[in-house]
Amino acid sequence: xxFNDPMLALSSSIGQIGxxxxxxxxxxxxxxxxxxxxxxxxxxxxxxxxxxxxxxxKYSSIDIEKLKCLAVVVDIEAARDVxxxxxxxxxxxxxxxxxxxVFDSQGLLKKSKDMILxxxxxxxxxQETGENNxxxxxIALEFISSFDNKEAVVKAANxxxxxxxxxxxxxxxxxxxxxxxxHLNEALRVVGECVHVPDLLLxxxxxxxxxxxxxxxxxxxxxVHMGSLKYMRYGSLLKAxxxxxxVRQNYGV
Amino acid sequence: xCRRENNDLSGNxxxxxxxxxSGSFPTFASLNSQLRILVLSLLPSTISDPKxxxxxxxxxxxxxxEGMGGGIxxxxxxxxxxxxxxxxxxxxxxxxxxxxxxIMDGNRRxxxxxxxEDGSGHKAxxxxxxSMLQYCYELxxxxxxxxxxxxxxxxRKPEEVQSLMDLMLxxxxxxxxxxxxxxxxxxxVYFIGNLGLLNDxxxxxxxxxxxxxxxxxxxxxxxxVAYNSTDExxxxxxxxxxxxxxxxxxxxxxxDIEENMQMSVAPEPDILIRSSGETRLSNFxxxxxxxxxxxxxxxxxxEIGLRHLVWAILNFQRSHSYLEKKKKQL
Numbered sequence: 001x002x003f004n005d006p007m008l009a010l011s012s013s014i015g016q017i018g019x020x021x022x023x024x025x026x027x028x029x030x031x032x033x034x035x036x037x038x039x040x041x042x043x044x045x046x047x048x049x050x051x052x053x054x055x056x057x058k059y060s061s062i063d064i065e066k067l068k069c070l071a072v073v074v075d076i077e078a079a080r081d082v083x084x085x086x087x088x089x090x091x092x093x094x095x096x097x098x099x100x101x102v103f104d105s106q107g108l109l110k111k112s113k114d115m116i117l118x119x120x121x122x123x124x125x126x127q128e129t130g131e132n133n134x135x136x137x138x139i140a141l142e143f144i145s146s147f148d149n150k151e152a153v154v155k156a157a158n159x160x161x162x163x164x165x166x167x168x169x170x171x172x173x174x175x176x177x178x179x180x181x182x183h184l185n186e187a188l189r190v191v192g193e194c195v196h197v198p199d200l201l202l203x204x205x206x207x208x209x210x211x212x213x214x215x216x217x218x219x220x221x222x223x224v225h226m227g228s229l230k231y232m233r234y235g236s237l238l239k240a241x242x243x244x245x246x247v248r249q250n251y252g253v
Numbered sequence: 254x255c256r257r258e259n260n261d262l263s264g265n266x267x268x269x270x271x272x273x274x275s276g277s278f279p280t281f282a283s284l285n286s287q288l289r290i291l292v293l294s295l296l297p298s299t300i301s302d303p304k305x306x307x308x309x310x311x312x313x314x315x316x317x318x319e320g321m322g323g324g325i326x327x328x329x330x331x332x333x334x335x336x337x338x339x340x341x342x343x344x345x346x347x348x349x350x351x352x353x354x355x356i357m358d359g360n361r362r363x364x365x366x367x368x369x370e371d372g373s374g375h376k377a378x379x380x381x382x383x384s385m386l387q388y389c390y391e392l393x394x395x396x397x398x399x400x401x402x403x404x405x406x407x408x409r410k411p412e413e414v415q416s417l418m419d420l421m422l423x424x425x426x427x428x429x430x431x432x433x434x435x436x437x438x439x440x441x442v443y444f445i446g447n448l449g450l451l452n453d454x455x456x457x458x459x460x461x462x463x464x465x466x467x468x469x470x471x472x473x474x475x476x477x478v479a480y481n482s483t484d485e486x487x488x489x490x491x492x493x494x495x496x497x498x499x500x501x502x503x504x505x506x507x508x509d510i511e512e513n514m515q516m517s518v519a520p521e522p523d524i525l526i527r528s529s530g531e532t533r534l535s536n537f538x539x540x541x542x543x544x545x546x547x548x549x550x551x552x553x554x555x556e557i558g559l560r561h562l563v564w565a566i567l568n569f570q571r572s573h574s575y576l577e578k579k580k581k582q583l
Binding site: 019076105161165168211253 | 343344346347403405487491494495498506531535539540548572575
């Protein structure tokens with residue numbers, strides 16, 4: 001027993017020193033990763049300025065017709081700075097994008113929609129205009145939050161439940177099959193949701209994540225991480241849209 | 254001399270053989286002085302995990318020349334395994350994901366790029382999957398989900414669909430072999446998707462594997478086959494509605510739909526990796542990935558390797574506190 005106690009203490013100390021050493025190695029690896037990301041960030045910065053100044057030929061013209069619907073996901077902290085969102089929407093108007101959905105998880109931008117519509121030239125609210133009535137020189141804006149995601153599906157599910165209950169036969173207790181994707185799609189429209197699938201989703205935040213954008217609409221959407229909204233760059237925006245126009249999808253076939 | 258055919262080093266039996274001289278390995282006493290000094294010097298770094306000690310001792314046994322017959326490849330494998338264990342030990346100093354999801358994209362492009370015949374890309378993809386699963390489970394990631402076959406994939410040419418179904422049947426059956434990765438890691442396997450769309454043989458094989466692994470609890474593999482996220486959502490809505498109708502309740506709540514989602518057997522993914530550089534989710538786990546970090550390495554799926562997994566985890570560790578904050582806000 002007396003011999004074992006010092007041995008246990010020794011092995012515990014060795015273990016702690018070992019863990020300390022491993023922790024140092026881990027931190028060192030992360031410092032290297034950070035340096036790599038800083039270097040890559042500098043290259044991207046230089047490239048985006050070159051694109052903005054028109055120095056890179058291939059970005060000077062974009063086939064914007066391919067981009068029918070664009071969505072922008074904004075991190076909740078960034079959404080508090082509405083002026084940056086307005087600037088982004090003005091850039092998108094200049095590029096020629098016709099329909100933009102702006103999402104933040106807590107609906108802060110929804111609350112500021114009147115101000116945004118006023119400050120972005122030729123902007124209209126998509127819900128009022130409808131997808132098919134957007135005039136050629138305007139931009140239709142849609143304001144989306146987490147309530148349009150899972151909660152909207154719940155509301156639509158309750159509509160389908162009512163349909164199912166009404167259709168139940170008294171004899172066999174079975175109802176009509178109202179459970180298909182098109183039925184749920186239609187039910188989502190009834191509860192006031194836009195079901196249009198965005199072609200491209202730009203994420204402005206620290207992490208490439210769709211942050212709870214309505215799942216029903218994300219099937220084949222290209223999701224691109226743009227970095228922080230505070231340091232957004234016009235050149236990076238052009239590059240992302242240009243890259244999208246070159247993507248070819250086979251939709252699983 | 255008997256050899257471990259599967260190179261599985263649980264560590265304890267090798268350590269025991271070394272100390273007692275029983276079994277097939279030489280004892281500590283029989284090593285020359287240089288090797289004894291090597292073992293003693295490596296002890297402190299392996300003391301926290303006997304598996305590491307077993308690996309070190311086995312490496313020394315192999316490098317001592319006694320097991321060299323046919324063992325060069327095994328030696329290299331042991332070196333890789335030891336290096337990997339060291340790397341994973343370092344990575345585990347930070348937060349690790351609990352659930353990783355993979356979209357295995359690029360098998361056909363790989364076959365075309367290498368000039369291989371049709372179907373070879375998928376076979377190469379399966380090997381890549383087995384390697385990736387091994388890395389994930391060695392790292393201690395409990396849940397791994399893979400997108401094996403989408404409902405949209407049924408629209409491919411019939412011969413390609415049939416070839417994929419045949420490959421799937423062969424590989425699903427092989428999961429029941431005693432030497433398979435399922436037994437090595439104690440994996441519980443779920444097949445997630447509209448299994449009614451599969452042919453009877455594949456569906457029966459999948460159900461047999463789910464039943465056979467139902468008692469495993471160490472790690473979980475979720476294979477999404479005949480799966481679409483939108484189909485999963487519709488089926489969850491249907492199950493919720495039928496359940497409410499049976500109980501004469503006229504209101505569905507979010508918790509009802511969440512419970513009826515097939516993927517409710519696992520927590521939400523922490524990282525979703527899609528190979529081949531494509532940036533879309535292609536109708537995979539749309540409901541579950543609101544707080545997931547999305548990662549799209551350029552490598553085609555059969556080319557994916559440890560470096561991509563490590564890079565994804567390092568990025569996850571950098572973003573972990575942000576994503577945890579997001580989860581609490583919801």
